[in-house]
Amino acid sequence: MPSDRVRTQTGLFSRVRRALVGSPLDVGDKTLAHRLALIPVLAWVGLGADALSSSAYGPEESFRVIQMHPHLAVLLAVATAFTVFLLAGAYAKLVEHFPTGGGYGVATRLLGQRAGLVGGSALLVDYVLTITISIAACGDAIFSFLPTGFVSWKLFAEGAVIVFLTILNLRGVRESITVMTPIFLVFVITHLVMIGGGIIAHAPMAAQTAVALKEDYHSAMSSLGLGGMALLFLHAYSLGGGTYTGIEAVSNALPLMREPRVKTAQRTMLYMAVSLALAAAGLITCYLLWKIAPDPTGAKTMNALLAQAVGHELGLGSWFMVVTMLAAGLLLVVAAQAGFIGGPRVMANMAVDSWLPRRFAALSERLTTENGILCMGAVSLAALIYTHGDVKVIVVMYSINVFITFALTMVGMTKFWWSHAPDPRVRRRRLLLFGSAAVLCSTILAVTVIEKFKDGGWVTLLVTGALVALCLLIRAHYRKVALSLNRLYAQLHNVPGTGKPVGPLQPKEATAVILVASYGGLGIHTLLNAFKLFPGQFKNAVFISVGVVDSGEFKGEDTIDALKARTEDTLARYVALAERIGIPATYRFAIGTDAVDEAERLCLDVAKEFPRALFFSGKIIFQRDHWWQWLLHNDTGYALEKRLHQAGRAMVVLPARVK
Numbered sequence: 001m002p003s004d005r006v007r008t009q010t011g012l013f014s015r016v017r018r019a020l021v022g023s024p025l026d027v028g029d030k031t032l033a034h035r036l037a038l039i040p041v042l043a044w045v046g047l048g049a050d051a052l053s054s055s056a057y058g059p060e061e062s063f064r065v066i067q068m069h070p071h072l073a074v075l076l077a078v079a080t081a082f083t084v085f086l087l088a089g090a091y092a093k094l095v096e097h098f099p100t101g102g103g104y105g106v107a108t109r110l111l112g113q114r115a116g117l118v119g120g121s122a123l124l125v126d127y128v129l130t131i132t133i134s135i136a137a138c139g140d141a142i143f144s145f146l147p148t149g150f151v152s153w154k155l156f157a158e159g160a161v162i163v164f165l166t167i168l169n170l171r172g173v174r175e176s177i178t179v180m181t182p183i184f185l186v187f188v189i190t191h192l193v194m195i196g197g198g199i200i201a202h203a204p205m206a207a208q209t210a211v212a213l214k215e216d217y218h219s220a221m222s223s224l225g226l227g228g229m230a231l232l233f234l235h236a237y238s239l240g241g242g243t244y245t246g247i248e249a250v251s252n253a254l255p256l257m258r259e260p261r262v263k264t265a266q267r268t269m270l271y272m273a274v275s276l277a278l279a280a281a282g283l284i285t286c287y288l289l290w291k292i293a294p295d296p297t298g299a300k301t302m303n304a305l306l307a308q309a310v311g312h313e314l315g316l317g318s319w320f321m322v323v324t325m326l327a328a329g330l331l332l333v334v335a336a337q338a339g340f341i342g343g344p345r346v347m348a349n350m351a352v353d354s355w356l357p358r359r360f361a362a363l364s365e366r367l368t369t370e371n372g373i374l375c376m377g378a379v380s381l382a383a384l385i386y387t388h389g390d391v392k393v394i395v396v397m398y399s400i401n402v403f404i405t406f407a408l409t410m411v412g413m414t415k416f417w418w419s420h421a422p423d424p425r426v427r428r429r430r431l432l433l434f435g436s437a438a439v440l441c442s443t444i445l446a447v448t449v450i451e452k453f454k455d456g457g458w459v460t461l462l463v464t465g466a467l468v469a470l471c472l473l474i475r476a477h478y479r480k481v482a483l484s485l486n487r488l489y490a491q492l493h494n495v496p497g498t499g500k501p502v503g504p505l506q507p508k509e510a511t512a513v514i515l516v517a518s519y520g521g522l523g524i525h526t527l528l529n530a531f532k533l534f535p536g537q538f539k540n541a542v543f544i545s546v547g548v549v550d551s552g553e554f555k556g557e558d559t560i561d562a563l564k565a566r567t568e569d570t571l572a573r574y575v576a577l578a579e580r581i582g583i584p585a586t587y588r589f590a591i592g593t594d595a596v597d598e599a600e601r602l603c604l605d606v607a608k609e610f611p612r613a614l615f616f617s618g619k620i621i622f623q624r625d626h627w628w629q630w631l632l633h634n635d636t637g638y639a640l641e642k643r644l645h646q647a648g649r650a651m652v653v654l655p656a657r658v659k
Contacts, residue, residue: 053335055279065236071213077284081277088273103405110412121467122404127343131380136389138332144304166377187331190324195282202289238448344372355471397460403445410438485521509539511610526618541585615651
């Protein structure tokens with residue numbers, strides 16, 4: 001009875017999970033990658049929505065700072081549009097040389113591992129806050145037209161949306177984006193009417209507005225001076241930092257896009273840059289023309305007030321404001337996708353580099369980085385609760401990490417082009433592009449940290465610093481384990497040879513197929529124990545290894561050949577060891593984006609070549625168990641074992657004990 005009850009509960013859990021997340025995808029389907037990849041329009045929806053939806057809070061937070069000096073609004077609108085095109089242009093050129101994106105990859109490759117760690121950590125916090133601020137701003141937009149009695153439910157509703165998005169993303173990226181495409185289109189149409197109609201309706205008053213702005217300029221010069229106005233402008237400008245995050249998200253999500261990926265990403269950035277520049281600059285202009293001021297009660301956003309005014313002026317009625325705010329709120333839900341798409345991919349790349357637990361690089365049955373998605377959802381929910389969904393608090397925290405990643409990326413690319421381009425003309429153009437972006441982003445970062453350190457900026461810096469420290473501890477643990485393995489199995493590196501001649505391979509005889517990573521104690525231990533446990537059984541040995549491309553190993557196209565060479569060198573050393581002890585051996589390897597997928601394919605191919613193959617993998621077992629060991633050491637061997645068993649092939653996972 002107890003066992004039946006357990007099976008029933010397990011079956012119920014599986015059925016619920018399948019209903020929420022979906023059935024497993026067939027990794028052997030050759031059309032799967034093409035079907036899951038994003039075309040430019042879908043990438044614009046899923047990733048560009050993050051940037052475009054920031055018009056729901058970015059322009060407003062910037063305009064709040066300068067509302068007493070509206071003449072700065074014109075400069076703010078122009079600067080915002082310029083920054084959008086500058087960063088989009090920079091990232092469009094960046095992905096040509098670094099297809100895995102900026103932030104972590106570029107900083108690691110060009111500025112060193114520690115700089116990459118800082119960039120990756122800042123980017124992860126940034127993606128968490130992308131989800132948090134998007135959902136918090138969604139709540140503000142939706143509750144702008146709901147009765148005030150519902151406000152007490154706002155935080156609960158926002159938390160429920162994060163949970164919903166987490167489940168939706170576990171089903172898969174393309175599926176989640178396709179569902180939300182109509183929302184994106186409604187947002188574009190309503191905001192086009194609001195901004196375009198708002199500017200056209202007040203165009204006849206342009207001369208009058210210009211006179212008022214001139215008077216305000218002279219008044220500000222006498223009271224603040226040029227330096228005071230510059231600081232005020234930089235403060236307002238920096239608070240719009242969240243506006244530009246979607247550009248980074250596109251470059252980091254390149255592997256999700258349809259071939260040719262670089263062209264798809266560049267087209268997506270073009271769509272994003274044009275739409276975002278028009279939306280952000282247009283809203284700031286409309287605030288100025290319509291004299292929109294923040295609601296003193298905080299019940300309505302400035303966009304809601306603008307939509308209400310424009311709708312009344314154009315004779316559209318109050319329903320226009322409701323539809324516009326509803327579309328904005330729902331698009332902010334779509335915008336949170338950037339965090340769920342980009343965050344887990346950065347975590348996977350950092351996991352392969354041993355900065356984070358390696359299980360974050362694993363894919364689920366739905367081919368999503370499930371552990372990363374769950375982590376992003378949980379942490380963003382915690383951030384929402386901590387800030388009580390206050391956009392004014394979150395936007396300060398958000399802006400700091402946005403410009404940390406931008407600054408590191410632009411500095412790295414400036415260094416890259418300083419010594420890279422063979423054509424002097426190309427070199428000068430790229431240095432101007434990336435150098436300008438580096439100076440701009442570094443200046444905004446410094447101003448934001450200084451101005452807003454006491455208003456929440458310290459929290460972001462503390463959390464990012466704590467994440468950096470945690471990553472250092474994790475890598476130190478992995479290095480300690482590697483050293484322990486090497487000490488424990490040091491004698492294995494000098495295995496005495498038998499002196500017997502090695503005959504040719506015998507594919508029809510029993511063969512030990514051994515999965516290895518680097519050359520070391522774990523792999524040697526697995527080889528020797530496979531033949532010790534099955535004495536006289538195996539006539540051949542085949543070594544299999546996978547070089548992972550899409551993460552730590554690939555931070556530029558020029559590293560592919562080096563990765564192949566290292567992988568083959570490792571396998572050649574194992575073959576030499578096997579032949580030294582009298583075992584005919586060969587190797588097979590693959591270069592791919594997922595170790596388990598590629599290893600499964602290799603194993604099944606080897607099984608056709610060596611029909612009597614038995615597969616072996618090593619697994620680290622600690623003599624002292626700690627609660628965090630299960631998190632830091634993944635079950636890659638067990639995951640592959642499960643897949644091979646489903647394919648009808650046998651596999652043995654051999655333990656390697658470590659103190």
